[in-house]
Amino acid sequence: MFSKLMKRKQGDPINELSFEEYLSTHTNIHDHLPRSTISVKQKCNEIFSESFDFSERDFHLLTGRSVYICYFSALISQPQLEESVIKPLLQHVDYINNTEHLGSILTVTKYEFVTDWKMAVESILDGNILLHVDQLDPIIVYLAEKQDRTPGDPTTEYQVYGAKFGFIEDSRKNVGIMRQFIKDPRLKSKGYEIGVVSKTQVAAVYLDQYCQPEVLDHLDQLLNSYHKEHLLSIGQLTKYISKHPNSIFPQATMSERPDLVALSLIQGKVALFIDNSTFCVVTPVTLMDLIETSEDHFFLVKWNLLFIRLLRLASLFIGTILPALYVALVAFQPELIPTTLTISVAQSRVQIPLPATAEAFLMMFALDVLIEASIRLPSFVGQTIGIVGGLVIGTAAVEAGIVSHTMVIVIAFTAIALFTMPSWEFVSSWRIIRYLLVGVSTLLGLYGLTLAVGFLLIHLCKLDSMNKPYMYPFAPFDGKRFKTFFLPKR
Amino acid sequence: MKKFGLVIIALILCTSCTTDSREIDQRTMILGMGIDKDQKTDDFIITMQVPVITPQEGGGLSASEFETISGKGETLWEAISNIEAYTPTVLFFGHLKAVVIGENLARSGVYEVLDLLDRRAPLANQVYLVVVRSRNEVNDFLDQESPLISLPSLYLDRFFNADQKLSRSREVKLFEFRRDMNMVFNAATLPFAYNDVNIVIEDMAVFHKGKLVGELTGSEAGKSELIKHRILENMNYNVAFDQEGHEVTVSARVGSTVDINYEKTNPVDLTLDISGKAEIVHLSEHDFRTTKDHLNKIQEKLEEEIKEETERTIQKMKDINVEPWLIGHEIWAKNYEFYKTLDWEETGWVDSNVTVNVEIEVEQTGQRSVLEKKKLGR
Known part of the structure; x- marks a missing residue:
């Protein structure tokens, strides 16, 4: 039943948005390029009309041959164009008689003969240079220099001990970063170009012999069948590769930390790097993977790791269930609260006009608004929001008699407990579940809460990521793996 | 989708077992309940101790923050219903800590009370039962402010939870009392309490067939607990004997266990082998040297x-023909055929021959130094 509910609707492929069709209105895309530079120039100008960053240069050699060069100025290395292409051409005028000679003259690492118009256009868009000497075959000179930056501190995944080094926006360089962490020929990277319009580079990185071939095949199949017009964000890719996209739980995780990704690769997972994103997707993941960080392994004593993981697991339960439990106990089963605490709760609630449920919803909503507001604002304003919001919610609301002391404690503790999770995506999922559980508790008390938690567990046990059970090693139970999760081997 | 709908319908049907939501502030929390009988009209008097919930900085309760509400009625339920009419919100028994029974009611029988406590689902089996001596009215006892703990029922709760090492009384929970009353002799014990400036909890009331028939006072209560639970920790003793012309008083604390055996004779021969470890806590003479001879003397006295x-306690129970220690029940459970020959409830217990053997060892003398040392040097 739930498989039907969770089944993904397959979107129709959008063929008409392919640029091939657009190109065919100007020329036959499978035609060879003409040998005359004038014809080539005319066609290029037609295809890349109204593109102010499209640059071209034509000049005559001393022998009288004309040379035509075109490229996108922002995507290439201008000094290299001068040093490696134009200068050698001018210096060795006499040797330019056929296309083969060009290879001996140009001081570039890679060049290729142009087979047809499709290849020419794609290569220029990739940031390469089309070089055409009159009456010779045109060639593509690989001199692309994409805009990138030096790797900096990861901004979203703070760690105390881990490497202060995050991914950048170039998938190739990110794969290179991974090679610094894992110097092994078994580290493989498969390249994909995804998105009919965006042509985004996606690299699937994995460790051969560590990664299960079925996972790779499944992923390969999925990535090759991506027919949408664009792939611009990591979220689109994650949603696409998730088997249960309607589930509230993420079936892949994002990371901008190379050390965490290296650990995941060694665990047999696949990392997907996408151009223009500083995050990579790691899949398949389990619930346990989402509560571990690579930093856990920096502890010098293994008991610290055990403690921190148990703490996170406990925090997960507290952060999700506590408000619902409070509502259920206060409104339905107060006999389960210790007597003196009941008296204290009753005292704090005696002048509150709202029922416990409304109080809980109000506080949770206010807290989430605060969190969202402080994320979107620059850090210095964010801090102010935190302080003002904390004061308003914490003190003023209690003094005004809108919420009780105990509810403030419950909500504050809940929020803090959930932030011990390393994955923000994961925190967001549990945050929504928190609302649902409070709703159920309001209607059915502890009975409803138990029922809802039961359903949640059933869903979690049913869920899988790339056919790997989400609750592994709890369900199916694997004692050995369970033990090594909390107490890793030496 | 059809299946999903069915699951939802099934769940909705299952939810009929849940109670309605009622918040803490819509309930009148009852912490202590007193039950007694009016001697003149024979009506039941129910007293309920209710904390007064007022907003307070920093939480906590002050001494005056409780009220006692009393109601009368021909039946217990009628009395409770009358109280319901005096309170703004519904009575909530989920936090009931102690049920205090008046001595008068206890003497006339508590079966009716037990039946009510039994049938009310919200009443936990964990509530403590206490009998208030007739010198105090039950409502006065519940109205008494203790300078130590704000609410008398919380006082009882803490007193028993703290596992007081006095051995003059012992906590009895509702389920324990009911269990003992269902055993072959239908006998059980409950602690006595009274108000005397402070709340005092000591001695045990002995019930037989639902009625209070006797009491065990002072150290008898301790001995009774030793025989019943086969173990007693920290019983205090003071023994005096002659030491080289001086009378020496020794205070000792004894932890003991008992092993009860019986011979299949009619009347039955019971042997109680008590063994214990003693700790000397005080000696009246500084010079008293804890040599082996002296320790033997202390042991003998103890x-x-x-x-x-022990013999006095057993005789006291024989005199009223009540055996609240489940000895007969053990024979009944382990050797029913033999039990049948004894006629335990009529003559078996009274005629039984009980031999008490005691063996005490002084384990700790508490002596760290000789107190009057001779001065060294100048």
Whole structure:
């Protein structure tokens, strides 16, 4: 039943948005390029009309041959164009008689003969240079220099001990970063170009012999069948590769930390790097993977790791269930609260006009608004929001008699407990579940809460990521793996 | 989708077992309940101790923050219903800590009370039962402010939870009392309490067939608990004897266990082998040297005293023909055929021959140094 509910609707492929069709209105895309530079120039100008960053240069050699060069100025290395292409051409005028000679003259690492118009256009868009000497075959000179930056501190995944080094926006360089962490020929990277319009580079990185071939095949199949017009964000890719996209739980995780990704690769997972994103997707993941960080392994004593993981697991339960439990106990089963605490709760609630449920919803909503507001604002304003919001919610609301002391404690503790999770995506999922559980508790008390938690567990046990059970090693139970999760081997 | 709908319908049907939501502030929390009988009209008097919930900085309760509400009625339920009319919100028994029974009611029988406590689902089996001596009215007892703990029922709760090492009384929970009353002799014990400036909890009331028929006072209560639970920790003793012309008083604390055996004779021969470890806590003479001879003397005295007290306690129960220690029940459970020959409830217990053997060892003398040392040097 739930498989039907969770089944993904397959979107129709959008063929008409392919640029091939657009190109065919100007020329036959499978035609060879003409040998005359004038014809080539005319066609290029037609295809890349109204593109102010499209640059071209034509000049005559001393022998009288004309040379035509075109490229996108922002995507290439201008000094290299001068040093490696134009200068050698001018210096060795006499040797330019056929296309083969060009290879001996140009001081570039890679060049290729142009087979047809499709290849020419794609290569220029990739940031390469089309070089055409009159009456010779045109060639593509690989001199692309994409805009990138030096790797900096990861901004979203703070760690105390881990490497202060995050991914950048170039998938190739990110794969290179991974090679610094894992110097092994078994580290493989498969390249994909995804998105009919965006042509985004996606690299699937994995460790051969560590990664299960079925996972790779499944992923390969999925990535090759991506027919949408664009792939611009990591979220689109994650949603696409998730088997249960309607589930509230993420079936892949994002990371901008190379050390965490290296650990995941060694665990047999696949990392997907996408151009223009500083995050990579790691899949398949389990619930346990989402509560571990690579930093856990920096502890010098293994008991610290055990403690921190148990703490996170406990925090997960507290952060999700506590408000619902409070509502259920206060409104339905107060006999389960210790007597003196009941008296204290009753005292704090005696002048509150709202029922416990409304109080809980109000506080949770206010807290989430605060969190969202402080994320979107620059850090210095964010801090102010935190302080003002904390004061308003914490003190003023209690003094005004809108919420009780105990509810403030419950909500504050809940929020803090959930932030011990390393994955923000994961925190967001549990945050929504928190609302649902409070709703159920309001209607059915502890009975409803138990029922809802039961359903949640059933869903979690049913869920899988790339056919790997989400609750592994709890369900199916694997004692050995369970033990090594909390107490890793030496 | 059809299946999903069915699951939802099934769940909705299952939810009929849940109670309605009612918040803490819509309930009148009852912490202590007193039940007694009016001697003149024979009506039941129910007293309920309710904390007054007022907003307070920093939480906590002050001494005056409780009220006692009393109601009368021909039946217990009628009395409770009358109280319901006096309170703004519904009575909530989920936090009931102690049920206090008046001595008058206890003497006339508590079966009716037990039946009510039994049938009310929200009443936990964990509530403590206490009998208030007739010198206090039950409502006065519940109205008494203790300078130590704000609410009397919380006082009882803490007193028993703290596992007081006095051995003059012991907590009895509702389910324990009911269990003992269902055993072959239908006998059980409950602690006595009274108000005397402070709340005092000591001695045990002995019930037979639902009625209060006797009491065990002072150290008898301790001995009774030793025989019933087969173990007693920290019983205090004071023994005096002659030491080289001086009378020496020794205070000792004894932890003891008992092993009860019986011979299949008619009347039955019961042997109580009490063994214990003693700790000397005080000696009246500084010069008293804890040599082996002296320790033996202390041991002998302690053994004598324990034996004498135990025999006295057993005789007291034989006099009223009540055996609240489940000895007969053990014979009934382990050897039913033999039990049938004894006629335990009529003559079996009274005629039984009980031999008490006591063996005490002084384990700790508490002596760290000789107090009057001779001065060294100048």
